[in-house]
Amino acid sequence: MSRKILLVAMFAVLFGVFATSMIELETLFNTYGKTYFLEHGYAETGASNLVTAILLDYRLFDSLFEAGILLIAVSGVIWISKHDVEEKNAKFMIDKYKTPDLFITFARLVYPLMLAFGFYVIINGHISPGGGFQGGAIVATAILILYYIDANKETNIGLIVTVEKILYLLIVLMASISIITQGAFFTNFFNPSADADLKAIYLVLLNVLIGFKVALGLWTIFTAFLKEGR
Amino acid sequence: MNPILTFIVILIGFYGLATSNNIIKSVFSVTIIESGVILLFLNLGNLEGGAIPILNDQVSYIVDPLPQALMITTIVIGSTVTALALMLCIKIFHHYGTVEWKEVLGRKDVKS
Amino acid sequence: MVDFFQSLTLIEMTAYALQALLIMIAFAIVIHKNNGTIVILIASFSLVTASLYVINNAPDVAIAEVAIGSAIIPLIYVISISRQREFIVLDKAMDDFIIHDNTFTGVGYILLKRFSDFYHLELNITNDPMYYKDTVSRDQVLTEQTNVDLIITKDPQKEDGYVLKGKASNILMSKLEEMVKDYDNIRLIKFKDRDLGE
Amino acid sequence: MSQIPVILIFLPVLTALFIYLFKWRHMHLLALLTQTGMTILAIVYFLHFKDQFEATHIILGGWSDVRIGISLANDGLSMAFIFLTLFMWWSVLTYLYRFGKTEHTFLFFLMFLQGVFLGLLQSNDLFNLFVFFELTTIIVTILIAYKKTGESFRAAIYYLLLNTSGVLLFLIAIVMLYNLYGTINIRVLSEVIHTHADTTILKFAYVLMMTGISVKAALFPVFTWLPKAHGVAQSAISALLSGLIVKGGIYLFFRINFLFESAGLPYHNIFFILGLLTALSGIIFALAQKNIKLMLAYSTVSQIGLIIMGLSSPDITTFYGGVLHTFNHALFKALLFLGAGVIIAVYRTKKLDEIRGVFRTMPIISVMMIIGMLAITGMPFFNGYISKSIIKYGFEDSVFRTLALYLVNIGTTTLFIKMSHIFFGPKMLSYPMKHRQQNITLLLLALACLVFGNFYVEIMDAFFGIDYAHITRISLGGLLDYGITVIIGILIYLYVLKKDVKLVKGIREFKISFETANILFIALLTVLTFYFVIL
Structure with missing residues (x-):
């Protein structure tokens, strides 16, 4: 009990300081970045969705390592859940789990819709909300529905992981082409003064690659969880 | 006002970390803190108001797009951390038969 | 105080209401003892945050949160909580x-x-x-x-x-x-x- | 040529991916090849830009506005850390030569970590720092859990959760700074930071950042993850963690302090106190342990305290003494951990009481270990003596500080007198194994200890342009100091530790639970807030 009181007291101090600083911030607020992106964002990147412009162009280096984190986590989760002892033949004598038929029909209906929505989000990432990461996650969710239909679905995790790694290599290569054309790493390989439609080619390509990579990565993660202990 | 309310969420997350004895709950406390931080970024980006950061002919005043781009990265990072932590949780349960911090950290039975 | 509430627009009021709800859900998760019911709270927490992102003019982040935070992460929680028993x-x-x-x-x-x-x-x-x-x-x-x-x-x-x-x-x-x-x-x-x- | 920093980050990452994709038998040779290439690149870069690091500020994407986008920047400090990183990976890769032949997944994580760590050292963008910070945490978690024993799992999750919550505080500070200055580029920020120097929000942002970094650097109340993680992991990984990864936190400690320098925050005294508390608590816990890996891990905590004591000094020569000690500690602690790894593998136990007669079983390893011990305790001619003398020289005018330094040093000496018992005694039952590569690694590290102990003037001049000619290699006073310290250490060992009095036992059994660790973490945040913001 005493530690809870201590905690609340400390929180009160932190809260007070934070509130003061937020009140201060209202007068000190700096809008440099915002104005810059509003004025130059579309002209320099060709993406009317400024969030995508930042993710895929201004701060592409971050996005590469964001994809890298997913890659590492996928390998890590697989490594932790993997064991040397093969237990393919093991069958549970009591397995109560069974999906109701109504849900199966419903899921079959929803699955293609979600997949289509995911692809839409990936491909239109530069002009509407969304992009590679979000679309990839939606595609992964759609695949998740497949498991809902049949929980004992067999998946070749090794293959997925290999494809994922190759996709990551492709993303890094794609991002580095600009060193040849532009003389700087990690930006659009077309000239900043080029036409917006031309630059969109790069954005869509990169979004598709990232989308597939994220989808495969998340797919692997939840397959590892579903298989865990089976 | 909004950022201040959001900070309460972050503090609740820390409260959870400091009081919960269950590993899964600690993992979720971290998720709460992370969601709070994301919300704080967006609140502060939205402090002066504005349209969503997708340009068309009518838009002349937008919210800050940079925090939003950063937060997409943070969401991905947070979800991977959660996945890794929960996988460790399952393994810990099968090694120790419990996910209570006290019992997991207290057991001392390595031979070497 | 009354002036403050009267000056709010509908969206601002929704934002405050959702923020209050978020605090309540977070607190419920933190003090709740039973792991089984927490999963539902977790999914709803994620949904409320996603709607708050939309209110804060961040549709991109909201899509990411809905896709990852409301579908995959709760599933992982469900699996790991069920494995715990x-x-x-x-x-x-x-x-x-x-x-x-x-x-x-x-x-x-x-x-x-x-x-x-x-x-x-x-x-x-x-x-x-x-x-x-x-x-x-x-x-x-x-x-x-x-x-x-x-x-x-x-x-x-x-x-x-x-x-x-x-x-x-x-x-x-x-x-x-x-x-x-x-x-x-x-x-x-x-x-x-x-x-x-x- | 000027793009070498980017190549340095991505070369190990791509190598890691190749290792994972094609699990060929000789992949470890590819890793060594990459390592050679990177070393050559780093040397070329250093020689080429030695006097004009300002010119190599790379804006990734080539944007004309520095405030937008991510940039990489180097200076003498980051270059020195890059060379340390390369050297540490050389030693770990040669040490694990045989292991790496089969364990491709392990090599994958190891090489990826190198790229990420090099990115952390060179990044000039706060959010990018956060990404690398978190990526390091995740990879290290996986490496700790790599053995897949119950103990390693619990150490891994403890590490992951505590560090992640620390890193999230760092993130809150980033949004505050971004909204204050409109940019998160570190160089730009450090030029304009003084414009809001007196505001609460700036001070609070500093406190949040420092608390996050304290967790990563294992400062006083939040070091509890370190002994768990470093005591459980494989010895090579422990060496890497103690030698280098934990130094990532220390690197950020002075990076962020540089960033806030023109704001004139009074951080010197409070971090001296925190460093002292870290050093004392680390050494007290270390003395009570009976597991050699735990002893070494807690000794890392105490040495981190010593480093922070040096780094928090306002005097620039003492500051670089702290930096030098960071390097020296990396060398001798890696040597000790790797040596202990061989000993543990041969004796199949970690308990101090069950290992005897190492000198008779493995004379070469023993000589190397003894060199490491002499270095860490501060014997003249070895590197530990030099950095400790520099710090001592800087503290000369304050009795309290000098006394604190002596106290820590006596503790360290006592610890290694206790540990040196493994060398004596008769030959014991052991499981001999071939350890030729391990011998080479240890020889390399021991030589590095001697080099740093004798050519420090030249090294420090080349990297930082600081002249340490006034610190002599050997002096009567130094020898006398060392002799007295050893005698006091022996006395403490004989009369306190050997009898295993109740107090020592109590400290050994003392455990800090995860919840308490978090309360201490919040308490640290509150105390720093009090000190910097409210007072």
Whole structure:
């Protein structure tokens, strides 16, 4: 009990300081970045969705390592859940789990819709909300529905992981082409003064690659969880 | 006002970390803190108001797009951390038969 | 105070209401004791944050949160919470210790069922002919590397006897030991955790 | 040529991916090849830009506005850390030569970590720092859990959760700074930071950042993850963690302090106190242990305290003494951990009481270990003596500080007198194994200890342009100091530790639970807030 009181007291101090600083911030607020992106964002990147412009162009280096984190986590989760002892033949004598038929029909209906929505989000990432990461996650969710239909679905995790790694290599290569054309790493390989439609080619390509990579990565993660202990 | 309310969420997350004895709950406390931080970024980006950061002919005043781009990265990072932590949780349960911090950290039975 | 509320637009009011809801859900998760119901709270927490992102003019972030935070992450939580209540038993004896007359009425099954019900665990028994002839050291590797909590084998020293094997670090094993005391024909072996590799 | 920093980050990452994709038998040779290439690149870069690091500020994407986008920047400090990183990976890769032949997944994580760590050292963008910070945490978690024993799992999750919550505080500070200055580029920020120097929000942002970094650097109340993680992991990984990864936190400690320098925050005294508390608590816990890896891990905590004591000094020569000690500690602690790894593998136990007669079983390893011990305790001619003398020289005018330094040093000496018992005694039952590569690694590290102990003037001049000619290699006073310290250490050992009095036992059994660790973490945040913001 005493530690809870201590905690609340400390929180009160932190809260007070934070509130003061937020009140201060209202007068000190700096809008440099915002104005810059509003004025130059579309002209320099060709993406009317400024969030995508930042993710895929201004701060592409971050996005590469964001994809890298997913890659590492996928390998890590697989490594932790993997064991040397093969237990393919093991069958549970009591397995109560069974999906109701109504849900199966419903899921079959929803699955293609979600997949289509995911692809839409990936491909239109530069002009509407969304992009590679979000679309990839939606595609992964759609695949998740497949498991809902049949929980004992067999998946070749090794293959997925290999494809994922190759996709990551492709993303890094794609991002580095600009060193040849532009003389700087990690930006659009077309000239900043080029036409917006031309630059969109790069954005869509990169979004598709990232989308597939994220989808495969998340797919692997939840397959590892579903298989865990089976 | 909004950022201040959001900070309460972050503090609740820390409260959870400091009081919960269950590993899964600690993992979720971290998720709460992370969601709070994301919300704080967006609140502060939205402090002066504005349209969503997708340009068309009518838009002349937008919210800050940079925090939003950063937060997409943070969401991905947070979800991977959660996945890794929960996988460790399952393994810990099968090694120790419990996910209570006290019992997991207290057991001392390595031979070497 | 009244002026403050009157000056709010509908969206601002929704934002405050959702923020208050978020605080309530977060607090409920933190103080809630039962793991089972937490999952629903977790999913709703994620949904509320996603709607708050939309209100803050961040549709991109909201899509990411809905896709990752409301579908995949809660699923992972559900799986890991349900795995937390599992007690996995590998039956290597393959005789009427577990299955008696084609139903689960064997002595061992009743014992294990009583045990798992007492600790609110979900009993999951598996058998595997591949490991039937394996040695003792193999059993230890099995318990260490896979998620099997308990392995049942026949007792080589005693006719009609059974050996239950598990990890010494597992707290459930010491609880099971108390329970097995009353049975003459059942022994318990606890494997010490080995520190492999340098 | 000027793009070498980017190549340095991505070369190991791509190598890691190749290792994972094609699990060929000789992949470890590819890793060594990459390592050679990177070393050559780093040397070329250093020689080429030695006097004009300002010119190599790379804006990734080539944007004309520095405030937008991510940039990489180097200076003498980051270059020195890059060379340390390369050297540490050389030693770990040669040490694990045989292991790496089969364990491709392990090599994958190891090489990826190198790229990420090099990114952390060179990044000039706050959010990018956060990404690398978190990526390091995740990879290290996986490496700790790599053995897949119950103990390693619990150490891994403890590490992951505590560090992640620390890193999230760092993130809150980033949004505050971004909204204050409109940029998160570190160089730009450090030029304009003084414009809001007196505001609460700036001070609070500093406090949040420092608390996050304290967790990563294992400062006083939040070091609890370190002994768990470093004591459980494989010895090579422990060496890497103690030698280098934890130094990532220390690197950020002075990076962020540089960033806030023109704001004029009074951080010197409070971090001296925190460093002292870290050093004392680390050494007290270390003395009570009976597991050699735990002893070494807690000794890392105490040495981190010593480093922070040096780094928090306002005097620039003492500051670089702290930096030098960071390097020296990396060398001798890696040597000790790797040596201990061989000993543990041969004796198959970690308990101090069960290991005897190492000198008779493995004479070469023993000589190397003894060199490491002499270095860490501060024997003249070895590197530990030099950095400790520099710090001592800087503290000369304050009795309290000098006394504190002596106290820590006596503790360290006592610890290694206790540990040196493993060398004596008769030959014991052991499981001999071939350890030729390990011998080479240890020889390399021991030589590095001697080099740093004798050519420090030249090294420090080349990297930082600081002249340490006034610190002599050997002096009567230094020898006398060392002799007295050893005698006091022996006395403490004989009369306190050997009898295993109740107090020592109590400290050994003392455990800090996860919840308490978090309360201490919040308490640290509150105390720093009090000190910097409210007072």
